[in-house]
Amino acid sequence: MSEISLPTEERSERGLGLRWLSLPRIPYWVQRVLQAVPVVLLIVTMNFFLMRLAPGDMADVMAGESGVVSMDYVEHLRHSFGADQSVFAQYISYLGNILHFDLGWSFRNGQPVATLILERLASTGFLMVTALAISILCGCTLGMIAGLTRRRSVDLFISVASTIGFAAPLFWLGLMLIVLFSVTLAWLPAGGMSTLGAPATGIAGVLDIARHMVLPTLCLAIYYMAIYTRLMRASVLDICGQDFVRTARAKGASRLRTAWHHILPNSLLSMVTLTGLQLGALFSGSITIETVFAWPGLGQLALSAVASRDLNLLLGILLVSSIFILLVNLLTDLSYALLDPRVEASA
Structure with missing residues (x-):
């Protein structure tokens, strides 16, 4: 068959269209x-x-x-x-x-806003990261166990405990921990970040800060650990009903291998998404915890800025916390694309 000839203008237009379609694709992270x-x-x-x-x-x-x-x-x-x-x-x-x-000047404190925020940012960040790591690790582990032992006594116990941890208000939980471990048992300090007169450097200083971190970190981690436990359990139950899990079991894979290589990686995708979404709520919860335990972080600084109408300081705290949460959500999206290549392919 003879090739159908096209007019010169039409051929040029199609060529431009093809060249336009062949432009390099913008990467997902960009x-x-x-x-x-x-x-x-x-x-x-x-x-x-x-x-x-x-x-x-x-x-x-x-x-x-x-x-x-x-x-x-x-x-x-x-x-x-x-x-x-x-x-x-x-x-x-x-x-x-x-x-x-x-970020402006804090007329109440007589210092630049950036300096005040940087002085408190490390305390809040350390508290949030530690509580988040504990809640993710323990929550995913308990949720995995509950999902694999569904409708048994272990699953029932974990589900009831996570429901209680989710329902307990943070301020009430913090006060109860202070009454139990600080007032009654006198094991841990009730508030602050360090003991007055204690050495600020060396092993003794690190251990002193660690003792003060136990109660606020535990209080903040319990609430979010309950959320991760419940979501991980639901995700594991959903993955266990998928065809590829039944196929792996039919091929002779053990329960441990199936859980480790098939169920766990697919269940963690929802955990990655939740981590980015929960960071804003975690920052809000840390404000309550810092108030209850007198932790010198951004939460207490924001409360003092509100009380004194220090607008520049409050705007600086809101801006820094918002950008921080935005960056974490950006990293969450990028890590989600690494775990699931279909996300980047569909972008």
């Missing part, structure tokens, strides 16, 4: 990073304008604490804080400071 940029801008904008909805400002608080009711003094304070400008002008100035990595 797509996720580009999607995070407008999210950061939206977070900055929402935090700024939401803070302006609350009545009053820091000038009112400082004037009230000093006992001065003169409007001239209040206006002078507002002018020094830049609060006498229009909201739009304050927003543009705030965006410019953010682009220069300047």
